Amino acid sequence: MALLGFGNILLLLLLFGNSLGAPGSFSVDYKKDCFRKDGEEFRFISGSIHYSRIPRVYWKDRLLKMYMAGLNAIQTYIPWNYHEESPGQYSFSGERDMEYFLQLAQDIGLMVILRPGPYICGEWDMGGLPAWLLNKKDIVLRSSDPDYIAAVDKWMGKLLPMIKPYLYQNGGPIITVQVENEYGSYFACDYNYMRHLTKLFRSHLGEEVVLFTTDGAGLQFLKCGSIQGVYATVDFGPGNVTAAFNAQRHAEPHGPLVNSEYYTGWLDHWGSPHFVVSSAAVAKSLNEMLAMGANVNMYMFIGGTNFGYWNGANSPYGPQPTSYDYDAPLSEAGDLTKKYFAIRDVIKMYRKMPEGPIPPTTPKYGYGTVGMKRLQTISDALEMLSSFSGPVKSIYPQTFIELNQAFGYSICVSGRGGCGDY
Numbered sequence: 001m002a003l004l005g006f007g008n009i010l011l012l013l014l015l016f017g018n019s020l021g022a023p024g025s026f027s028v029d030y031k032k033d034c035f036r037k038d039g040e041e042f043r044f045i046s047g048s049i050h051y052s053r054i055p056r057v058y059w060k061d062r063l064l065k066m067y068m069a070g071l072n073a074i075q076t077y078i079p080w081n082y083h084e085e086s087p088g089q090y091s092f093s094g095e096r097d098m099e100y101f102l103q104l105a106q107d108i109g110l111m112v113i114l115r116p117g118p119y120i121c122g123e124w125d126m127g128g129l130p131a132w133l134l135n136k137k138d139i140v141l142r143s144s145d146p147d148y149i150a151a152v153d154k155w156m157g158k159l160l161p162m163i164k165p166y167l168y169q170n171g172g173p174i175i176t177v178q179v180e181n182e183y184g185s186y187f188a189c190d191y192n193y194m195r196h197l198t199k200l201f202r203s204h205l206g207e208e209v210v211l212f213t214t215d216g217a218g219l220q221f222l223k224c225g226s227i228q229g230v231y232a233t234v235d236f237g238p239g240n241v242t243a244a245f246n247a248q249r250h251a252e253p254h255g256p257l258v259n260s261e262y263y264t265g266w267l268d269h270w271g272s273p274h275f276v277v278s279s280a281a282v283a284k285s286l287n288e289m290l291a292m293g294a295n296v297n298m299y300m301f302i303g304g305t306n307f308g309y310w311n312g313a314n315s316p317y318g319p320q321p322t323s324y325d326y327d328a329p330l331s332e333a334g335d336l337t338k339k340y341f342a343i344r345d346v347i348k349m350y351r352k353m354p355e356g357p358i359p360p361t362t363p364k365y366g367y368g369t370v371g372m373k374r375l376q377t378i379s380d381a382l383e384m385l386s387s388f389s390g391p392v393k394s395i396y397p398q399t400f401i402e403l404n405q406a407f408g409y410s411i412c413v414s415g416r417g418g419c420g421d422y
C-alpha cells in the first residue's frame with residue numbers, strides 16, 4: 001500500500017508540473033573536456049528508451065524506474081515512418097505523442113538526448129525511413145539525392161519546429177540532438193548530405209543547440225560519420241574502454257568523452273537464441289567509463305516490443321523478432337532485473353541517488369491455454385484479408401512498393417498454374 005501511495009503523490013506532481021522550465025544554457029567545454037549546463041560542469045548518465053516500443057500507459061512507470069536507477073538523462077529516437085506513414089499525413093497523438101513523452105521525461109527530472117534521424121537504424125523498419133520513399137525507383141537513400149533531400153527537408157520542416165520549444169535553451173529537457181545515425185557505417189560517405197543536414201538542423205533549431213554524431217569506435221567509421229561543427233561521439237559495448245575512447249579522441253582531441261550507445265545487451269534475430277550479456281561485464285566497463293569522467297548512454301535501458309510490423313531486419317536478410325528485450329536492465333515487460341541493480345550499484349558511487357522507493361515489478365497473470373480453431377481457407381477469406389484495396393490481379397507477382405503496401409504479408413493465390421509458374 002505504501003507503494004501505491006507513492007504513485008499517487010507522483011501523479012499529483014506530474015499534474016502540477018506540466019510545463020517547461022526556465023531557459024538555460026548547455027554547451028561543450030573544449031578546455032575542461034566536459035559539458036556545461038547553466039555554467040556548471042555536467043555529465044550525463046543516460047539510458048535509451050524508445051516510446052514507439054512501449055505502450056503510452058507505461059511511459060511514466062518506465063521513466064520513473066530509469067530515474068530511480070540514478071540516471072539523469074534518457075535518449076530516444078524519432079522514427080520518421082511512424083509519424084508519417086503516408087506522405088504529408090502526420091501522426092503525433094495517442095501512442096505517437098512524442099511531445100507528451102518529452103514532457104513526462106522533464107517532469108520526472110530527466111534530460112533528453114534526442115535522435116531525430118532522419119535515418120535512425122535502431123532495428124526499426126527501414127531504419128525509420130518511410131517505405132514510400134522507394135516509389136522513386138532509383139532513389140539513393142541517405143545521400144544528396146534530390147528526391148530524398150526534398151522529402152527530408154519537408155519532414156524536418158514539420159518535426160524540428162515541434163522540437164524547438166523542448167530544447168534546454170528554451171526551458172525544455174533536450175540537451176543534445178544527434179544528426180543522422182552511424183553514418184560512417186553507410187557506403188555512400190556523402191559529406192554534402194551530412195553538411196546539408198547540419199545546416200537544416202541549425203536553421204530550425206538555432207546556433208546554440210549542441211549537435212552530435214555517433215559512430216562505431218573505429219577510425220574507419222569516424223572518417224565518413226563525423227562532420228565539422230558537429231560533436232563526434234562513439235558507441236561500444238563492454239570491453240577495453242580506453243581503446244574505444246582513443247578513437248573518439250582522434251576525431252575530437254578536446255571536449256567530453258561520450259559513449260552514445262553503451263550496449264547492455266544485444267539485438268536478436270529470428271532463428272537465433274535470445275542474446276544475453278552478463279551483468280558483471282556491463283557493470284565493470286560502466287564503472288571504468290564513469291571513473292574516467294565519461295558521459296554514458298546505455299543502449300538499451302529498456303528495449304520493449306516491436307509491435308505490429310515495426311521490427312527491422314539486417315542484411316543479408318535477418319529480421320528482428322517481435323521482442324526487443326535486448327537483455328536490457330529493465331526487461332521487455334518493464335521488470336526490474338539483476339542487471340538493473342548491478343548498474344544502480346555502480347552509479348551510486350558517482351551520483352547522489354534519488355530518494356524514495358523504486359516502482360515495483362508489475363503483477364503477472366496466467367491467461368491459460370488459448371484454443372485455435374480452423375475457420376476458413378485463404379482463398380475463401382480473400383476479400384476480408386485484402387484490407388487495402390481488395391485482391392490485386394496481376395500476371396506477375398508484384399513488390400510491396402507496387403502494391404503500395406508497407407507492411408504485413410502479400411499472399412499469392414493463383415488461378416491456374418501456380419504462383420511463380422510463368
Ligand SMILES: *[C@@H]1O[C@H](CO)[C@@H](O)[C@H](O)[C@H]1NC(C)=O
Pocket residue numbers: 240242243246
Ligand atoms: C586497452 O587498450 C589500450 C590502448 O589501445 C592498451 O594500451 C591496453 O593495453 C588495453 N588493455 C587491455 C587490458 O587489453
